[in-house]
Every structure is written in structure tokens, then in C-alpha cells.
Amino acid sequence: xxxxxxxxxxxxxxxxxxxxxxxxxxxxxxxxxxxxxxxxxxxxxxxxxxxxxxxxxxxxxxxxxxxxxxxxxxxxxxxxxxxxxxxxxxxxxxxxxxxxxxxxxxxxxxxxxxxxxxxxxxxxxxxxxxxxxxxxxxxxxxxxxxxxxxxxxxxxxxxxxxxxxxxxxxxxxxxxxxxxxxxxxxxxxxxxxxxxxxxxxxxxxxxxxxxxxxxxxxxxxxxxxxxxxxxxxxxxxxxxxxxxxxxxxxxxxxxxxxxxxxxxxxxxxxxxxxxxxxxxxxxxxxxxx
Amino acid sequence: xxxxxxxxxxxxxxxxxxxxxxxxxxxxxxxxxxxxxxxxxxxxxxxxxxxxxxxxxxxxxxxxxxxxxxxxxxxxxxxxxxxxxxxxxxxxxxxxxxxxxxxxxxxxxxxxxxxxxxxxxxxxxxxxxxxxxxxxxxxxxxxxxxxxxxxxxxxxxxxxxxxxxxxxxxxxxxxxxxxxxxxxxxxxxxxxxxxxxxxxxxxxxxxxxxxxxxxxxxxxxxxxxxxxxxxxxxxxxxxxxxxxxxxxxxxxxxxxxxxxxxxxxxxxxxxxxxxxxxxxxxxxxxxxx
Numbered sequence: 001x002x003x004x005x006x007x008x009x010x011x012x013x014x015x016x017x018x019x020x021x022x023x024x025x026x027x028x029x030x031x032x033x034x035x036x037x038x039x040x041x042x043x044x045x046x047x048x049x050x051x052x053x054x055x056x057x058x059x060x061x062x063x064x065x066x067x068x069x070x071x072x073x074x075x076x077x078x079x080x081x082x083x084x085x086x087x088x089x090x091x092x093x094x095x096x097x098x099x100x101x102x103x104x105x106x107x108x109x110x111x112x113x114x115x116x117x118x119x120x121x122x123x124x125x126x127x128x129x130x131x132x133x134x135x136x137x138x139x140x141x142x143x144x145x146x147x148x149x150x151x152x153x154x155x156x157x158x159x160x161x162x163x164x165x166x167x168x169x170x171x172x173x174x175x176x177x178x179x180x181x182x183x184x185x186x187x188x189x190x191x192x193x194x195x196x197x198x199x200x201x202x203x204x205x206x207x208x209x210x211x212x213x214x215x216x217x218x219x220x221x222x223x224x225x226x227x228x229x230x231x232x233x234x235x236x237x238x239x240x241x242x243x244x245x246x247x248x249x250x251x252x253x254x255x256x257x258x259x260x261x262x263x264x265x266x267x268x269x270x271x272x273x274x275x276x277x278x279x280x281x282x283x284x285x286x287x288x289x
Numbered sequence: 290x291x292x293x294x295x296x297x298x299x300x301x302x303x304x305x306x307x308x309x310x311x312x313x314x315x316x317x318x319x320x321x322x323x324x325x326x327x328x329x330x331x332x333x334x335x336x337x338x339x340x341x342x343x344x345x346x347x348x349x350x351x352x353x354x355x356x357x358x359x360x361x362x363x364x365x366x367x368x369x370x371x372x373x374x375x376x377x378x379x380x381x382x383x384x385x386x387x388x389x390x391x392x393x394x395x396x397x398x399x400x401x402x403x404x405x406x407x408x409x410x411x412x413x414x415x416x417x418x419x420x421x422x423x424x425x426x427x428x429x430x431x432x433x434x435x436x437x438x439x440x441x442x443x444x445x446x447x448x449x450x451x452x453x454x455x456x457x458x459x460x461x462x463x464x465x466x467x468x469x470x471x472x473x474x475x476x477x478x479x480x481x482x483x484x485x486x487x488x489x490x491x492x493x494x495x496x497x498x499x500x501x502x503x504x505x506x507x508x509x510x511x512x513x514x515x516x517x518x519x520x521x522x523x524x525x526x527x528x529x530x531x532x533x534x535x536x537x538x539x540x541x542x543x544x545x546x547x548x549x550x551x552x553x554x555x556x557x558x559x560x561x562x563x564x565x566x567x568x569x570x571x572x573x574x575x576x577x578x
Contacts, residue, residue, distance in 0.1 A: 058372035083347035237526035
């Protein structure tokens, strides 16, 4: 496949293709409700689901009755909050290296955290199997907090093995190749590589939220870009679940929701000749090879 | 101990003593927030916590910094909702009989569900151990959905064994002796038996909610009574978590909250010469033997 991903998808090489992708579905009801609203209003066209989280059954039920929606699995090895937490899908004794002293998935990984890649693979396979068993038919895989991309070659190869086994594309972008040289080395010729990604970071002040996204969209380059966003309502549940820090918290997610639900965003895509694409189309791209 | 529980507690035998007890803390943020508000306003004086639930860390953190509060553990072997669920604290492989095909604690137990009492004991010990490890110092144990009281002698004896091991009273009332004859047979002379319990049932229409409680309180007999209630706010999280049925749902719990937070309830206790008692006082009653 020497053609670019855009060409494999049947477009001229200078086309700007965009996936507008919400992460973290399943984590709370607030995230589910806001993300479903954004999907149904056309504000986003793709999303991924955290299987170990308590609200997974709600979004699995939705996915089962909305087969056209572009849902991936957001492979999860951490439980990053303090007052609201979840454990593994696999049997705890088999994935001890993934768990803290109370049996939850680690809050974070430090230099002292030794994640056993075989245990990570067992846990992630259990997540994928639970998703299929509960009626989800994922179009892609990606990694919560990019842990599988940014931690080292071994975990990245776990993700690739699962992607191959389940015949699903795994989200990786060439934007990360410079920082993580093992990515390009581990990828095979048939693996999907997204050209670019855009995601907002904590250094953007709330008042500049819309400006950040507008600039990023105006500066989009040809190729396939994934815009990674985090939707929820700034409500009692979400505030309580994220209250120990503002980053990716309730207000952050409400700002994302407010920007992407607005007609300005859709107008901007049109003005910039940006076309939407889904992971389902990427997964089916062989038809255009 | 031939004296009645009331006498063991240092009161004349015709005294009416009441525990106003909220169940299900830890299950959702909404339940935690409403129950904490009710504890702090004096509407309730005791509560119990579900350790396997996602919001357990929030209430454990509160319990740790509010050592005076009368918190028990609400031993949990089911995950009774549909869109929002939890698994075991013990390693899944060791407690298979407690789990459904997706790895959650059973939604319900039918005639076909064979619960292994040794697995139940292992799971409940894991729940108690996690609670202590995360800073909870429980004053008592009780059973979510009364599963440990009403399922048979073997599970009741699991509860008694754990109560003895951790030197905590386990909630059982003589009101249940007629329906479950093994209760009285299994209890030893040093086990606590509450005289009566009051809890509202689905056959009470919402408009009669306050009347039910007022009548029940006016009809209270001498002895120790536990009033078992279920608090939450009728908010987005709670509505979503309980939307498949009204029983013990969001509106039900808001009705409980509204009744017990009202000054009328406190006035009624005073008018009826009802005194409040906690599980901590019951656990310490040997001082009065």
C-alpha cells in the first residue's frame, strides 16, 4: 500500500479528512449522555468506549441498538480519579501488576509501576471480549490516556496484536513518531496510520477554548486528522467524579461540548473544505486499495 | 444475657429506641451526597456502605475524616441494576458462582443460581478488608437486599461468622424469625437481635409516603427498632442508574429524603418519646451487661 491513507479511502491526496472523536464513553452517565447527544446531533461522528467502567452497560445497550454509530473501544489500564474508581475486567489475581493495593486499576503509573505486558494483554482481551459479549461491534481500538502508545514498545505491540487478532484498526498517528521511535518500527505495512491528531491541552485557558479549536481547524493539513475531544455535562455527577483536579474535569468537558455542539463548528468545517470520515470507513478501506 | 437489648443498653424495658438508617452508600454519587447531607443535618444517625460500588472511594474518604459517624458495611452480593453495574472485590476466578456471564455480580438470584457459600464468604471478607484498608472503621454489618438473611441458613451463617470474626454486630431482627426459622436457630446468646424493623415497600403509593412513615412511627413498640431508608437526589445520575424500574429508584429515594429531612419527622420522634440509638452504642453495649 504505497498510496496515502487519504488515497486508500478514495480521495485525492490533498483532501482534508477529519474524524471528530469523543473519548471516554462508559466512564460516567454524564459522559454517555453528552456524547450520545453530540452523536445524534451530528456534532461528532465517532467515539470510543471504556469497558471496565461502571456505565459501560448503558453505552453498550445504546451501541447494540444503534449499529450505524462509529464506536471503538477505548482500551483502559488506569482508573485515574480518586473518589470514583473501577477495577479490571479480567480476574484480579491474573493481572496483579495492573492493580493498586486496593484492587483498582492503578491511579497512575510511576517509575516504580511494573506493568506486565502479558497481563495487560490478558486484561485488554477481556475488555474486548466483554464488549462483544454485550453486543458492541467496535469499528476501532484506541488507548485511554495513550498509555499503549507512549509507554514503550512492549505495550504498543500488545495493542497491535489485539488489533490484528480482532481485525480492527488501532489509533496511531505519525505525529507521535518523533517522540516514540518504536511506533514506526513496530507498525507493519497493513497497519493504519492516521496523519495527524488534534487535542486540547491543559495550557489552554478556558476563555481561549473556542479559539484553540478554530485555529487548529483552520491550520489542518491534507490527510486524515483525528480530533480527540472529551464530552460531558458540568453536572453533579461529573463534578464529583473529577473534583480533585480541573484537567479533563467537568467544566473542561462542558466547554468541549459547548464548542462542538455549536453551528459555528460545522460552518467552519464547511468553510475549510474539510470532509468527515469514520473509523468504519477506514476499516473498510481495502475496498479502495 | 437474659435482659432485653434495651436493658443491655441501659434503658428501662419499655423504652422506644430507634436507629434511623440509610442503606446503599457508595452506590452512586447521588446517594452519597444525599446521605451525607442527611447525616450532617441529623435526619439520620446511621448508614451502611456498599464496598464493591464505584463511588465507595468517595464515601470511604468521608468516613475516614468523620470518625464519629455510625457507618456499617452493607455486604453486597448483587448488582441489581441494568445500565450501571459493578463486579466483585475478590478475584473473579475465585467467586464464579457470584458472577453473571459478563463478570458482574448477579442482577438477581433465581432458582437456577447456585451461590457457593464459601465464595460468598471469600467475597464478603474481601469487601470488609478493602473497607478497613481504605480507612473505614465500621460499627456494624448488614446485607444488601437482605440476601444473607433470607436465602437460607448457609448464607446467614456466613454473615454470622464474619460478624464474629470482625467483632461487629450483624443486623437481624426478630420480625423475620417467623419467615426464616433458621435465623433464631443459628444465632448464639451473644449475637445482637434488633426487636423490630420498619421499611417502606412498593405497595405504598407516592402520595401516601409521609403517612406510611408517620403511622409506622406512631405505632412503634418498646424495644430497639431500625428504620431502613434509601436516600438520594432525583437527579440525572440517579434517574439513569435506576430507570428500568421505579422501585428503590430516584423518585423513591428523593421522597425518603424529603420526609426524613423535614422538621416534622424530628418533631414526631419527640412527641412519641422515641430516643435515638446507634450501632456503635449497640456494639459497645457489653459495658452495660
